[in-house]
Amino acid sequence: MEAAIGISKENLAAVAHSLSKVLADEFILYTKTRKAHWCVTGPDFHSKHVFFEGLYNQLEEVIDTVAERIRTLGHFPPATLKEYLALTHLTEQTREKNDGLGFIKELLADHESILIHLRENINGYANKLKDAGTSDYITGLMEFHEKTAWMLRAHLE
Template sequence: MKTEIGIKQEHLAEVAHSLGKILADEFVLYTKTRKAHWCVTGPDFHSKHLFFEAQYQQLEEMVDEVAERIRTLGHFPPATLKEFLALTHLTEQTREKNDAAGFIKELLSDHQSILIHLRENIDGYAKAFHDAGTSDYITGLMEQHEKMAWMLRAHLE
């Protein structure tokens, strides 16, 4: 059944595709954060283990919300690791050392990369695709990443 919400079908498809890329980024970042939770070592293990757990739990909710936004627009989200890796602009971790500072720097870099991407596209949803709802949604998503990045950055100061 067609989604009739006042947005042209071709615009819904373009927004859904764009959100699919965001979903891929979110899922890759979620996976990397979960890895940090599982693999962190060092004298601050316990506190960082709990810190990364709180972050991946927040990202897990964000992943689900992005996928549901795509469904709200009448499309199906990418949902396989192969699709996520093809769509993401993030890279998988290549470091060998499992220290907290290394994980934090890499995760912070990914959050900042996602923030830049989101910020560059907020206006386009409203202006080019006439989808103020997704523009507003992306603004909220951006704010969550800003706070998560701040929390990571604070560990490095």
């Protein structure tokens, strides 16, 4: 059954497709954060292990809310690794060292990349696609990534 929520069918499809890319980015970032949690080594192992666990738990919730937003719009979210890799603008991790600061630098770059992508698209949801709800949702998502980026940067100062 189609969602009759005051947004054209074409715009709903465009928003859902855009959010599918966001979902892919979030899932890839989640996976990279899980890797950091599992593989971090060094004298700061315990604190970084716990820190990364907190981050991936937050990202797990983000993933769920993005997928539910897509469903709210009457579409189905991508849900396979193949789809995520085709949709994401992030790259998979290729680092050889498992040091905490290295993981933090890479995760920071990904959070900032997602932030830029969200910021570039936020006004289009409200203005071009007539979906103020998704625009508002993306504002909250940006705030999450801004705060997380700040916390990651603080480790590097």
